[in-house]
Amino acid sequence: MNLYGWIIYNGYLQGDKFRDFAEWIKYDAAKQKIETTIYKNSELLSLLSSDVLTLLSAKKIIWPDFVIFADKDIYLAKQLELLGVRVFNSAEAIAASDDKIVSYQLLAANKLPVPKTVVAPKAFHRLKYNPIDDYSEAIKMLGFPMIVKEAFGSFGEQVHLVHSKDELAEIIYQLQGHPFMLQEFIAESSGKDVRLQVVGDEVVAAMARSSESDFRANVTAGGKMHVYHPTTAEKQIAVAASKTLGTDFTGIDLLHDGHEKPIICEINSNAHIRNMFDCTGVDVGDFIIDYIRKTLK
Incomplete structure (x- = not known):
């Protein structure tokens, strides 16, 4: 064929x-x-x-x-x-992974590990007043520091670490009209995460990323990378996350809490594969093409 x-x-x-x-x-x-x-x-x-x-x-x-x-x-x-x-x-899988709020909702509904997350109520435009009081219960539950993450974004650029109610109020005011969420800060993973590349039912490559100057570990933002050997549990979580969102291939980013429990940080339906190759020597593209060939056969 x-x-x-x-x-x-x-x-x-x-x-x-x-x-x-x-x-x-x-x-x-x-x-x-x-x-x-x-x-x-x-x-x-x-x-x-x-x-x-x-x-x-x-x-x-x-x-x-x-x-x-x-x-x-x-x-x-x-x-x-x-x-x-x-x-x-698929279009549906891309949409589900692109919208981080939808991603977390689907993952949580399937009992997969995600950070505690509070979704901001929808606002159609920036208000004339600051709605910080609407978040009182969320502040009590999540505490500071906390993460404010926009629903749409790439390379960690729309993720903010806030340390006080005043900082949170400023960020919330700026984000009015945009979908966003508040999340617990996993301090043990500050500046560290793990990227697992899933193709079909298999984790085909993995790397750990770290930054000494930023709470985000993205290589684009200056993070360093090295080969990582995921545990069986991490592989199972990554594959389950990919299936939950319906992706054929994807990059799953994991954090780890104080008990080394893996927590899903993000799902990337369009994860770039050059960094993975540079780090591990694994050409993820070979697996993607092989998967497509076998699927269409």
Whole structure:
């Protein structure tokens, strides 16, 4: 069976890492004799009406057997699915992992370990007054320091560590109109986390990340990385988390409390794999392509 696929990334994001991911996957697909074409999402505009559901460029393209969706443009992913194309990861899985509030809700509903979390009530715009008093019970339960995390964000940039009620009031005021949550601060994992890369039912690679200058361990923010050998329990949690959100492949970030109990910090449906390769020597792309080939077979 000769397969042909697309690899889609976002054409509007700055930097080379998104194109780099696409090129990496294309190379790994070629190793398994699978031809692919790389597209920016901006090259594949969705067209829909009561009479037609397609892409504007439909007449100029060769339709794929599958798409590897290295983006968060869930509307395009959904359009492709409606057109009968198998998308890895699915639009629903991308949406669930992209919205961290939804992620935590699904994980908690499935009894998986997550930090204590209080979801901020929805506000449609910034209020003329500061609603800090609405959070009195949350402050009592979580205490300080605590984490304020926006529902949408990448590379740790929308995660804030606050140490006082005044700091919290300022952050809450700034975030009015944006979905966010308050979370307990896992002090034992400050500046440390573990990334487990899941493909299908398997953890295929893992690394530990650490930062001496930041409570976040993201390599993008200056964190260091080294090979990590996850426990059986950590692998089981990572695979269960991936299945809960419906991802075919994903990066699961774990924290550890004072008892070394793993706690899910974040799920990344579009986790970049170059850092994992640089750290471990494991080419996650090989596993992704093999998984797709076996799934479509």
